[in-house]
Amino acid sequence: MKRLFFVLFTLCCTIAAQAAQYQQHNLQGNTLNIQTDSGQLSLTFYQSDVVEAFYQSEGVKQLPSFSISQQSQPQQLRLTESAAALTLGSASLTVKINKAPLQLSYYYQGKLLLAEEQGYFQQQQRQQQPQQHGFRFALSDSEKLLGGGQRVLGMDRRGQKFPLYNKAHYGYSTESSQMYFSLPAVMSSNKYLLLFDNSAKGEADLGHTEPGIMQFSAEGGRSSYVVVAGDSYPALLNNYTALTGRQPLPARWTLGNYASRFGYRNEAETRAVVQKFRELKLPLDALVLDLYWFGPDIQGHMGNLDWDKNAFSQPEKMLADLKADGVNTILVTEPFILTSSKRWQEAVAAGAIAPGLDGQPKTFDFYFGNTGLIDVFNPKAQDWFWQIYKGLAEQGVAGVWGDLGEPEVHPEDTVHAIGTANEVHNAYGHQWADMVYSGMRRDFPSQRPFIMMRAGAPGSQRFGMVPWTGDVERSWGGLKPQVELALSMGLFGFGYIHSDLGGFAGGEQFDKELYIRWLQYGVFQPVYRPHAQEHIAPEMVFHDKQTIETLRPWLNLRYQLLPYNYTLAYQNSLTGMPLMRPLFFSENSLADEQNAALMDEKNSYFWGDAFLVAPVTEPGVTSWPVQLPGGVWLDYFSGKRYAGNNRVEVPVTINTIPVLVKAGSFVPMAELVQSTQHYSSEKLTLHYYADPSVECAKGEMYEDDGKTPDAIANGQFELLNFYYLKQDGQQKFELRRSGDYAGKPASRELTLVIHNQTARPATINIDGQRIQLVPQQARFNRMQNVAWYDKASKQLKVKINWLVDKQQILIR
Known part of the structure; x- marks a missing residue:
């Protein structure tokens, strides 16, 4: 009985304001303005999958949005009204507005994404404390919530309560609920992203106090939140960064x-x-x-x-x-x-x-x-x-x-x-x-x-x-x-x-x-x-010396990977896709139950599309566990093949950590340089990781001068595209390039390295011209338009002079 009284007392102190009541509305462009008995609510569609709810309660100071950078794009919106509700929707995202009491629910392609439990509230728990305002949302039973910024709490933050206040945590290690960079936002396993658009000192309660309720609150700031929808997790990130801005391409x-x-x-x-x-x-x-x-x-x-x-x-x-x-x-x-x-x-x-x-x-x-x-x-x-x-x-x-x-x-x-x-x-x-x-x-x-x-x-x-x-x-x-x-x-x-x-x-x-x-x-x-x-x-x-020589090949690899890594930077600037990507972003693990399990994975990640990396974080180990998403994976160091949707133990030495490459991946690499001022893509090594399970594949490489701002927007770049097709007992590689920039090489010496090539080919043709398959690597190194097969490593190397915009390599 005492516990029940405490819960009721807490709720009464927490939610001091009554839910608002609808009075009237008008639609202006992409914004629906709703007048209530306590102020105005504005619903603005910035994109067809992104909508902001901005509550402007009477007498409450509003600060500007620091998060939203995008102007609202013209939308074809549908507005219907009944006695009990309004419904505002784009082609894919719909907001249902209950009139009495005012309460919003969000549907994506007809499926409920998120609903306010009470919506906007104001509270003051004690007289000496500042008044807070915020929002409450209902959570589904199995829903996972990622986000909140820098915290060491596990990937799924459901059940946690933490401050929204950027604060240094000197010397942290395996636990931290408050750190340097807090973010008032979550990504849900139900495929929505929610941003509490508020810069003030606050708190996030993700089902900690009340298991079925997510609550954001702050001491002032802006009483606004944004719902982002999408048909995949990468799509959520794409839509979100279209709203909040994307990282410019770095030098x-x-x-x-x-x-x-x-x-x-x-x-x-x-x-x-x-x-x-x-x-x-x-x-x-x-x-x-x-x-x-x-x-x-x-x-x-x-x-x-x-x-x-x-x-x-x-x-x-x-x-x-x-x-x-x-x-x-x-x-x-x-x-x-x-x-x-x-x-x-x-x-x-x-x-x-x-x-x-x-x-x-x-x-x-x-x-x-x-x-x-x-x-x-x-x-x-x-x-x-x-x-x-x-x-x-x-x-x-x-x-x-x-x-x-x-x-x-x-x-x-x-x-x-x-x-x-x-x-x-x-x-x-x-x-x-x-x-x-x-x-x-x-x-x-x-x-x-x-x-x-x-x-x-x-x-x-x-x-x-x-x-x-x-x-x-x-x-x-x-x-x-x-x-x-x-x-x-x-x-x-x-x-x-x-x-x-x-x-x-x-x-x-x-x-x-x-x-x-x-x-x-x-x-x-x-x-x-x-x-x-x-x-x-x-x-x-x-x-x-031992430390230096152990790390030397790793640092060299960092520089050899510059074409691949720079392409990740390009992709990030276009879509918001991070360079380090969670395993639940896997295209080969699209089933909801698989993705839900991978959401908890905090020890391994994708580096771009090609690599899966699992850092070794304990001393003295000889193997390291790795959770594999769907697909086939090849050990970068040994070439060993692993089937996906599996947890495996990968052998390691002091010279290796688990680095796996997804079958069907293209990885472009450059000559080693001592500084990027000497970087050149005139000599490229294009690695392709073959497997019988992969019948077609594609990859890309972005190139510009490495320093000109707005190179992408101004078209001052080149795209190199790579395609693979296995058909009628033969392997076909197609190389394409398009675009221009100052300093672009007129031609490239390209060495295609096909990994996991289980047999020596009979013939190799480049644009219909048969090339020589030499028996020794030494001869391969000295010649042009030539191939060499290494049985021990199961690698086929084909060297060409890439002169034209489209080139084809046919292997039988």
């Missing part, structure tokens, strides 16, 4: 190797680490300078945002020399200006510091010193802050690292230009990224921006944001959740989420095996950036 160097630590203390040390990579012939494309570039120690200098000339006496020459050597320099910046910094008075005079309730610049203490916070929502502050970035870019800085942007410390009595700290907290990093990206596109129109940030909001990906998973513990426990974190973020458009390879925080002794395993995993991660506290070197060049 090719973004996919290379980074030298990064906390941190390089002077110019000599910076130059020396680059020289070390070059001496050991380990590829390198970027170098990250942490906070010592503007001060000699950790505390007291944040906000200087100018070179410490005692440590970096000639920064522009250093930047130019590094650039000439193929190394792009990235600088850390923070939004805090210490009162002890050189720029404090300048920032105050410019009106750049967010004020407190008294209207004066708000100051407070945190780890780095006494500080103020830049108000990135204030146009004056943006102008002042951007001029610093502009000056650095003019000096030759290639990329921006925005750290502590949750913000890490954000007093509640801080007043920003558009709202209080708690109202805009989760949009701070988003607005910061917007400022930098907009400035770069305006003032440096020939450069693709690089913006690495620790926190943001839904839609931040459209500013080219490259997030990472924060200050992870340097331990096996820190490595374990990295796939879960990446997949959870990738489902909502953040295709470049990555970890500090090797782990960042702590670790008293160097764990060689942990380090190797983490950097092996990193080859199949969007950004290859080892980074750590400096007492254990994060760069492989400073470790023993």
